[in-house]
Amino acid sequence: MKNLIDPYGRKIDYLRVSITDRCNLRCAYCVPGKGVELVPRHQVLRYEEIIEIAKIAISCGIKRIRITGGDPLVKRDVVKLIGSLANIEGLEDLSLTTNGILLSKYARDLYSAGLKRINIGCDTLDEVKFSKLTQGGDLKKVISGIDAAKQAGFSPIKLNVVLLKGINEDEVLDFALLAKDFPLIVRFIELMPISPKKIFKEERFLSLIFAKNKL
Numbered sequence: 638m639k640n641l642i643d644p645y646g647r648k649i650d651y652l653r654v655s656i657t658d659r660c661n662l663r664c665a666y667c668v669p670g671k672g673v674e675l676v677p678r679h680q681v682l683r684y685e686e687i688i689e690i691a692k693i694a695i696s697c698g699i700k701r702i703r704i705t706g707g708d709p710l711v712k713r714d715v716v717k718l719i720g721s722l723a724n725i726e727g728l729e730d731l732s733l734t735t736n737g738i739l740l741s742k743y744a745r746d747l748y749s750a751g752l753k754r755i756n757i758g759c760d761t762l763d764e765v766k767f768s769k770l771t772q773g774g775d776l777k778k779v780i781s782g783i784d785a786a787k788q789a790g791f792s793p794i795k796l797n798v799v800l801l802k803g804i805n806e807d808e809v810l811d812f813a814l815l816a817k818d819f820p821l822i823v824r825f826i827e828l829m830p831i832s833p834k835k836i837f838k839e840e841r842f843l844s845l846i847f848a849k850n851k852l
Contacts (some may be wrong), residue, residue: 640697650698651699651701651702651703652694652701652703653702653703654704655705656704656706656712657706657707657708657711658681659675659708661739662736662771663771663773664770664771664772666799684721688721691728695725695727700728700729701731702731703731703734704731704733705734706734706735708739710742710743715743716750717750719751719752720750723751724751730753731751731753732753732754732755733752734756734758735755736759738782739778740755740781740782740783741784741785744791745789748790748791752791754791755795757794757797758798758799759776760798760805761776762812763808764776767779770804783819787819794821795824797826798823798824799827799828800825800826800827800842800843800844800847801841802842809825813852825845825848828842
């Protein structure tokens with residue numbers, strides 16, 4: 638099959654696959670207080686369909702696939718899916734994005750199945766702020782997940798940090814030190830306007846320039 642080319646003539650070799658819209662956290666900027674409708678389970682792609690899509694995409698020139706959600710680790714038998722994808726001929730890179738809550742449980746099995754890179758979302762290193770921002774999440778589980786990923790052999794481990802005014806602007810250097818200690822790669826991300834009323838964006842937005850100046 639022909640390679641995929643975008644309107645600007647650039648070759649497309651990267652595919653993101655969301656395997657679930659379920660998540661075990663309710664981050665304030667991602668999930669509004671009410672009005673969230675989950676996709677009926679019978680409408681979600683089955684693993685067999687995901688694998689078939691991946692094979693077709695790879696035959697069209699896709700070299701890299703990232704598994705996302707929701708949080709993919711809440712999905713049953715996700716390790717088996719990773720193993721099946723990792724064994725597809727022609728796939729050069731398979732990665733996964735998670736909030737890290739369940740990572741300590743699955744890190745070693747994911748690595749053994751063929752996953753070699755992982756991104757972890759964590760927006761604060763303060764346990765109280767983390768619990769409030771995620772509506773009940775336990776920061777200690779995320780830190781344990783990062784450590785488990787390191788012990789399993791993942792490299793690089795990337796930490797996605799959404800910059801939030803009034804919440805974590807005082808933690809930029811703390812994240813930099815964390816990156817040095819583990820080690821891992823910290824990537825600061827600007828808040829996206831996904832809230833229906835955009836109120837959270839207007840109140841909390843910080844630019845990447847802010848983080849750069851702090852460093």
